[in-house]
Amino acid sequence: xxxxxxxxxxxxxxxxxxxxxxxxxxxxxxxxxxxxxxxxxxxxxxxxxxxxxxxxxxxxxxxxxxxxxxxxxxxxxxxxxxxxxxxxxxxxxxxxxxxxxxxxxxxxxxxxxxxxxxxxxxxxxxxxxxxxxxxxxxxxxxxxxxxxxxxxxxxxxxxxxxxxxxxxxxxxxxxxxxxxxxxxxxxxxxxxxxxxxxxxxxxxxxxxxxxxxxx
Amino acid sequence: xxxxxxxxxxxxxxxxxxxxxxxxxxxxxxxxxxxxxxxxxxxxxxxxxxxxxxxxxxxxxxxxxxxxxxxxxxxxxxxxxxxxxxxxxxxxxxxxxxxxxxxxxxxxxxxxxxxxxxxxxxxxxxxxxxxxxxxxxxxxxxxxxxxxxxxxxxxxxxxxxxxxxxxxxxxxxxxxxxxxxxxxxxxxxxxxxxxxxxxxxxxxxxxxxxxxxxxx
Numbered sequence: 001x002x003x004x005x006x007x008x009x010x011x012x013x014x015x016x017x018x019x020x021x022x023x024x025x026x027x028x029x030x031x032x033x034x035x036x037x038x039x040x041x042x043x044x045x046x047x048x049x050x051x052x053x054x055x056x057x058x059x060x061x062x063x064x065x066x067x068x069x070x071x072x073x074x075x076x077x078x079x080x081x082x083x084x085x086x087x088x089x090x091x092x093x094x095x096x097x098x099x100x101x102x103x104x105x106x107x108x109x110x111x112x113x114x115x116x117x118x119x120x121x122x123x124x125x126x127x128x129x130x131x132x133x134x135x136x137x138x139x140x141x142x143x144x145x146x147x148x149x150x151x152x153x154x155x156x157x158x159x160x161x162x163x164x165x166x167x168x169x170x171x172x173x174x175x176x177x178x179x180x181x182x183x184x185x186x187x188x189x190x191x192x193x194x195x196x197x198x199x200x201x202x203x204x205x206x207x208x209x210x211x212x213x214x215x
Numbered sequence: 216x217x218x219x220x221x222x223x224x225x226x227x228x229x230x231x232x233x234x235x236x237x238x239x240x241x242x243x244x245x246x247x248x249x250x251x252x253x254x255x256x257x258x259x260x261x262x263x264x265x266x267x268x269x270x271x272x273x274x275x276x277x278x279x280x281x282x283x284x285x286x287x288x289x290x291x292x293x294x295x296x297x298x299x300x301x302x303x304x305x306x307x308x309x310x311x312x313x314x315x316x317x318x319x320x321x322x323x324x325x326x327x328x329x330x331x332x333x334x335x336x337x338x339x340x341x342x343x344x345x346x347x348x349x350x351x352x353x354x355x356x357x358x359x360x361x362x363x364x365x366x367x368x369x370x371x372x373x374x375x376x377x378x379x380x381x382x383x384x385x386x387x388x389x390x391x392x393x394x395x396x397x398x399x400x401x402x403x404x405x406x407x408x409x410x411x412x413x414x415x416x417x418x419x420x421x422x423x424x425x426x427x428x429x430x431x
Contacts, residue, residue, distance in 0.1 A: 024262040024299070025285030027278065050299065051339070054285075077338025078285075086337070095337075098261065099303030099345035106300050119307065119348045122378035125340075155279075167290070168262045169279035171299045202298075 001161035001208050009184050009212045010036040013149055016069075018046040020105065020147040020176035025051060025078070026058030028169030030153040030186035033212065034058060038065045048105065048147055050098065050172055051075040052082040063091070072145070074098035097125060100142050102175055107144035109178025114143040150180035154203070157187035158194070161208035162201040170202070177203045184210045216431065218387030221404055222356050224249040224431050225385050226315055229354060230256050234312040235305070237261060237346060240284050242356040243315040259311065261342045263302050266294025283342070306342065307349035314350035316343060318357040318384070320371040323418035325380030325393025327355055328373035340376065347377035359386035365417040367391065367398070388412050390429065397421050402429045 004012075010033060013019070023029030037045075038061055045068050052073055053060040062068050063082045070092040076082040085091035096104070103115045116139035120126050130141040152173045155166035163185060165173055177183050185208050216224070223245035230236055230246070234256045238244050247258060247269075258267040260282045267282060268289035276287035290296075305311055320328040327347055330340040347353055360366060367384065384391045389412045390402040399421040403412055409426050 024283070025281070027262070027281050027285060051341075073339060075339035075341040077336075077341075083337065093339075095339045097340050097344040098299070098342040099307055099349070102299040102303055117307070119345045119377070121348075122375060123340075123344065124374060125344065165298075167277065167280045167296050168260065168264050170296060171263050171302075174298050175300050 001205055002210055003213045004210045006032055006036050006212050006215065009033060009210055010040050010042065012182070013037070013042055015042055016044045017042070017149055018048065018147040020150045020172070020180050021047055021049040021059055022151065022153050022171065022173035022176055023049065023053065023058050024168065024171040026053040026060065028153050028165070028171050028173055029053070029058035030151050031058065033151050033184065033186050034061055037062060037067065041067070043067050044069045046070045046072070048072045048145055050101070052079040054078050055081050066090070070094070072096060072101070074101050100125075102172060104142050104145040105172070105175050105179045108146045109175065112144055114141055116140070117142055145179065147176070147180040148182065150176040150183045152177050152183060152185045152203075154185055154187040156189050156191055156196055157185055157208075157211055158191050158196050158205075160193055161185065161205035161211055162196050163187070163203035163208065164196055164200055165202055174203050177207050182209050183207060184212065186212045190214060216405070218358055219245060220249070221387045221429070221431065222385050225390060225429050226354055226356055227251060229383070230254060230313060232256065235259055235265065235310060237306065237311055237314045237350070239314070239316040239343070239346075241317040243317060246315055246356070259302070259305065260288070261302050261306065263297050263299060264288070264290065264294065266291040268294075303342070303345055306345050309349070309351060311346075311350045313352045313354060314346040315354045315356050316346060318355040318366065320373050321355055321367050321381065321384050322371045323367070323369055323398045324396050325382075325398065326371060326375045326378065327353070327381050328371040328375050330376050331374055333374070343376050347381065348379050352383075353379070353381040355381050355384040357384070357386060359388040359415050365415055368417040369419070388415055391420070399423070400426055402427055404429055405431060
């Protein structure tokens with residue numbers, strides 16, 4: 001694990017990169033990193049996240065700045081700008097049931113090719129997907145998701161990169177931390193090693209590549 | 216009592232102490248305000264919380280303690296938080312006793328459409344498909360008609376949310392159960408006649424000889 005400045009953390013992201021971003025309606029989104037992506041004008045991004053948040057918050061800022069080419073999300077309903085860009089054909093939107101989305105990410109991070117779920121059968125979600133019968137029940141094969149970068153928001157990070165999360169800001173964060181080539185963490189509190197008890201570590205340090213230093 | 220309160224109060228009677236319950240946005244949210252005296256359930260917010268409590272007092276909101284709509288909530292004693300994989304494991308894995316969702320249409324086999332209107336409203340399904348597919352019991356809370364047009368119909372004209380039939384639909388006019396692929400009228404709303412329910416419903420209803428009024 002390496003500590004980097006906010007500017008460095010985003011400078012390593014190339015245009016066209018795929019990003020998994022933590023957060024649920026922007027709660028638990030690494031807001032500082034998002035702001036820096038906008039400032040450095042990273043373009044043509046693919047974003048995998050729960051939702052596109054609302055204008056002016058979290059991923060909503062990336063959409064508003066037209067930095068995103070494609071989103072894979074479960075919901076865009078509270079972001080009129082995302083809907084407008086989708087209708088205009090400038091933003092590709094892959095809508096995935098939330099439970100399927102998080103499991104596809106988990107599969108990616110856990111070395112699995114995909115998962116079987118009944119969710120989406122009989123709906124447009126099944127289009128183009130393989131159906132597999134197990135013990136007399138039909139399931140959809142939903143394939144694993146990976147990304148170039150995971151942008152994680154933690155509550156506590158120790159100097160080694162062990163992480164814990166706060167309340168409902170946990171959501172996608174520990175799951176995306178497993179599923180990307182490079183994991184960048186924005187922590188609300190950076191604390192000495194030992195503050196986080198082993199039993200309270202949710203994401204173990206070796207998973208984390210970069211911790212954004214305090215300003 | 217307004218139509219929304221009738222629906223919320225009647226659904227609240229379906230909840231028993233100790234159940235794990237997920238409430239959708241809109242009318243379903245109101246169910247929490249109508250729990251019968253002494254009934255304590257665990258409310259789940261699919262963003263990662265069991266033990267969701269009422270909105271906090273002025274000045275007590277925490278930006279990292281919200282419901283699935285992003286609104287500040289409180290956490291009751293005994294609450295727990297977890298990631299989204301566990302949250303949907305609870306939903307799909309047979310741990311969620313009841314989900315209460317809003318509806319756009321329900322067909323006479325009990326299939327729900329509540330996630331999109333092609334060409335008009337494409338918000339994304341969020342957790343709705345997982346909830347309808349996975350919860351042990353699915354209850355739909357909705358007004359009986361939209362602009363006078365029946366929402367309980369022979370066949371949904373909108374894309375369905377799941378092939379799984381819902382268990383119960385509660386409107387301001389009726390309680391309708393869906394068992395064995397049939398829609399059965401169980402109760403009528405306060406002051407509502409069976410004939411009024413039939414007139415406002417496009418689906419074929421199975422009607423027992425005695426249909427009581429909701430006891431609210």
